[in-house]
Amino acid sequence: MQSCGYLNALPFAIINLGAEMIYIVDQRLKAQQIPEDRGKRVLSDVVRTLFSEKFIEELMRPQELFSMLSTKKVFEKIAHSSIMRLTATSMSKLFNLMIMGV
Numbered sequence: 001m002q003s004c005g006y007l008n009a010l011p012f013a014i015i016n017l018g019a020e021m022i023y024i025v026d027q028r029l030k031a032q033q034i035p036e037d038r039g040k041r042v043l044s045d046v047v048r049t050l051f052s053e054k055f056i057e058e059l060m061r062p063q064e065l066f067s068m069l070s071t072k073k074v075f076e077k078i079a080h081s082s083i084m085r086l087t088a089t090s091m092s093k094l095f096n097l098m099i100m101g102v
Helices: 010-031 036-050 053-060 068-079 088-101
Strands: none
Touching: 010 036, 010 053, 010 068, 010 088, 036 068, 068 088
16 A cells, blocks of 8 residues: 555645744734734634634645645635735745744
């Protein structure tokens, strides 16, 4: 029987990048002195989307890893699930920081 472990790697990659995103966004919110209630709402929305039942079920389906472009698009949607809005440049910087952190 052939090993297909790579078909089960996607959840680990996405959740790891998602945790890195949460950390970076939290640090940026604090650095920019965003009011605590708005910061909590942003983080709560991002976490809720990242760990939603539908999203996790889709991640757990055996499949190949996403391309970098597809992965970035997934995280753009997650970031914009909150009241936070990022320009294309800001999203690119966030994604690059996420990649460097894992």
